[in-house]
Amino acid sequence: MYARRGFVLAVSSEMSLRVLVPVKRVVDYAVKIRVVGGKVDTANVKHSMNPFDEIAVEEAVRLKEKKTAAEVIALTVGPAKSQETLRTALAMGADNAVHIEVPEGQEIQPLQVAKLLRAYVEKEKPGLVILGKQAIDDDAGQTGQLLAGLLNWPQATFASKIEFADAAKKILVTREIDGGLETVEAPLPAIVTADLRLNEPRYATLPNIMKAKKKPLTKITPADLGVDITPSIDVLSVSEPPKRVGGKKVESVDELVDKLKNEAGVI
Amino acid sequence: MPAVRTAAGARGVASIPLTAERMPHVRRSADLQRLAPADVEALRAIVPQPGGLLSADDDADAVAPFNQDWMRKYRGQSRLVLRPRTTEQVSRILAYCNQRRLAVVPQGGNTGLVGGSVPVHDEIVLSTQALNQIRAFDEVSGILTCEAGCVLEALDTWLAAKGYMMPLDLGAKGSCQIGGNVATNAGGLRLLRYGSLHGTVLSMEVVLADGSVLELGKPLRKDNTGYDLKQLFIGSEGTLGVITSVSILTPPRPKAVNVAILGLDSYEHVVQLFRQARADLGEILSAFEFFDSECMSLVKTHIAGARAPFETAARFYVLVETSGSSKEHDDEKLAGFLERAMETGTVLDGTVAQDATQVAAFWSLRESIPEACAKDGGNFKYDVSMPVDKIYGVVEAMRAHLGGTGLFPPPADAGADAERIKRVVGFGHMGDGNLHLNITTTGWSPRTEGAIEPHVYELVQQAAGSVSAEHGLGLAKAPYLGYSKSADTIALMRRVKAVFDPNGILNPYKYFPDAQ
Secondary structure, eight states, X not given: OEEEETTEEEEOOGGGOEEEEEOOEEEOXXXXXXXXXXXXXXXXXXXXXXXXXXXXXXXXXXHHHTTSOSEEEEEEEESGGGHHHHHHHHHHTOSXXXXXXXXXXXXXXXXXXXXXXXXXXXXXXXXXXXXXXXXXXXXXXXHHHHHHHHHTOOEEEEEEEEEEETTTTEEEEEEEETTEEEEEEEESSEEEEEOGGGOOOOOOBHHHHHHHTTSOEEEEOHHHHTOOOOOSSOXXXXXXXXXXXXXXXXXXXXXXXXXXXXXXXXX | OOOBOOOSSOOOGGGSOOHHHHOTTSOOOTTSOOOXXXXXXXXXXXXXXXXXXXXXXXXXXXXXXXXXXXXXXXBOOOOEEEOOSSHHHHHHHHHHHHHHTOOEEEESSOOOSSSOSSOXXXXXXXXXXXXXXXXXXXXXXXXXXXXXXXXXXXXXXXXXTTTBOOSOOOTTTXXXXXXXXXXXXXXXXXXXXXXXXXXXXXXXXXXXXXXXXXXXXXXXXXXXXXXXXXXXHTTOTTSSOEEXXXXXXXXXXXXXXXXXXXXXXXXXXXXXXXXXXXXXXXXXXXXXXXXXXHHHHHHHHHSXXXXXXXXXXXXXXXXEEEEESOXXXXXXXXXXXXXXXXXXXXXXXXXXXXXXXXXXXXXXXXXXXXXXXXXXXXXXXXXXXXXXXXXXXXXXXXXHHHHTTTOSSOOTTOOTTOOOEEEEEEEEEGGGTEEEXXXXXXXXXXXXXXXXTTHHHHHHHHTTOBSOSSSOOTTTTGGGGGGTSOHHHHHHXXXXXXXXXXXXXXXXXXXXXXXX
């Protein structure tokens, strides 16, 4: 049931809440990163969904199961291969997916992603956007915050719990901060970024993987949204951390024990 | 053979009974000499480097770990451990021991499951720990030449940087050494894809009992020049000589790995799924493991952090792994296979790992089954092989047989410390026809053991199978060799042993049925 005021559609029913979950395809968490030719080596390296984005998808799907949300939309910005990540989101329970495709090798930074998301949000009007708090490749931790700024929406970041109040017009979000936990309240529409302890993401089970194949996946380009994705930050150099120097190599466990006992005096 | 006495929580070394006391029928051979102080000095001169020689007289604590096995079932009484650094040192040690008739137990990572790597009496332990150099690697062919003491996981990590991998993988990878793997013809999780060590080992350097050093074969893919003697050493468990270096063919590391765990409701469906996997996945199939619902239940109970892969209750679980060079190609094949399996009703439910962390979690479910069994109580473990379709019949026959003994399930009015059989579980490398049958108990008693053995071996014999698929003979299985090999064959094996080790100094009391 909607109340129409001017050009704004105000949501008054829990059931029509649409949740947008942007997800990112990154180098897999378990892979040892190597820098080759001044860049992180991504050729032939295993990729998967950013772990914090998995948590965001899981939270959105749970909202749907609780009937708080009506629809979960997964969205990604990336080259063709990024579709795999959308398939994972669909297999976890997202209803449909959007792929904003950019050329292979194109660098895409948080501000440009936030601008693309803003354009999408202004068109499709989801009531809640849940993002992972940061991507494990750039560790920028900015996209959710930039998006909130661009949309002038409230933001609740590093969420470890999300609750709904006031007939799903408000969210109560518990955040993990340095000193402990903080609870904030915000009216919808709002931005939330997911932290590690928000939930444990489900596995993608076979029946859902098969259902995912039939779910809609729309492809659009940045031009369709009228956004210029030229990076605004120049990366000057990328290097591995310096190898630890000093220290001695020992030939055997016995020698180690001897040194710990007689040189370091720690045992 | 008595059960593994395991219990959660730490137990000191002293609580493992001496093998010589527990198994008094394994008498010390009168032909083998006792270690004299002069021997210790002579051997010390051969391995003068720090840590080259450990004597119980100087440091009993240092020697103790070499005397007991990983399962804490066997404890020997060796007074001397030698850790040679070079093949030449191994050669001089054996020449000396052969001339003095001092028994020697070659020991690698000491992770064997049949008591083959530890002394029974006062045999000298010859550890390959310090023979840990990688000698050569041919990046074109993938042929790796390395010394016997290289730890399997360390080799795999070293090869990973070059885009290759070891052709075998097993739970003990963090501790087992390649020399021991070859000496026991270790099987493991990837035999289905890469074959056995009989195929992947191209050559080896061995030291015979008299100290002679031989290069058996060459690091070549093909070499049909004479009897392939290295095959005798693969699986010889240290009874024919000491392997000091190995050349092994390593495959390219796959770029794409997929793991799925599937749930099925009958063993017939598991067999059907296996056939379908061979047909649909073909060359990308790299592992096909099965385990029953009792295993899953044990893992969920005893292993912290273990998570069920899906909610549907299944009687059987199958872990399927694919490895290949193209993710798109493999994903498509796997998706097709899984769809067909669901549509035909062969599979009830399943999960496909979405990232490397999930891949590791799924493998961990399968690989932690032995640990979960160990935490459940005493363990009787059987590693047997037979035609694939007969595997679970043996598990069910054992349950039925034990049910008839009154021990399983235990009667409702059984006291707290009554001997009882808790669970009979089956899991294993189904693709290789290899069943691991584990029976967990509240403890060991002659009645429990008598209920299980020799019935289990008779069942295997009836299924025309092997009483030791991959764990080998060692001390534990040697008496049962007759269930899988004829008397004539065993006689011929003895003649071969006499050729290589006429004084019988290498790993005595093991491998042969009447060595005890």
